[in-house]
Amino acid sequence: MLDLSIPTTNAVAFPHRFIGVYAPWNPGGTEDDEHLFWPEITTLCSTAKFFWSMAGDFNATLSHLESTSTNLSLSPARLRYSQFLQLTDAVDVWQSQPDTTASSSFFTCKSQLTTTSEPTFSIIDRVAVSRTGTLTAEIALTPHFIPCTDHHPIFSRVILSSPSAIPGEPHIPHSLS
16 A cells, blocks of 8 residues: 655645555455455545555456356455445446457456366456546556466556645646656
8 A cells, every 4th residue: 555645736745545456366265364355445445535546456357248257156256346346436447448348368367277178368457446536547458468477467547636625736747758
């Protein structure tokens, strides 16, 4: 978790909480690991002074279209992440993008190929943002697979607005060079 200070055009700043996520997935882990993770993340988001965003491996899909798996049952991970989005009034950025159907050419994670099945492609690397304070957000896949992993990196851009109590707009430089 990082609490960042975002400068404004009036030479003041406002805090923005950024959270890096690696959600539990291990079926051999304890139930406490899975049951406590999303409530703890909910608390981190709810205690942010103004706005927040988070990115990482959420190990959850929100739609059966985000996985090529033939298992259409609702996973506990999907239910917990969906509940988190509701409790925090958040937006999952993939859900705001058109055409986010997992396929062999569009995925963030590729399961390991086993001798008895084909690989499964899914969209589990995500970005979520607080609805309040976020003007717009976008997400995309980078063109290259990360060697020695089962993930494609993602790229996201989030445009924030200043809280009404803080004068000015966020100072966003035109170039980072």
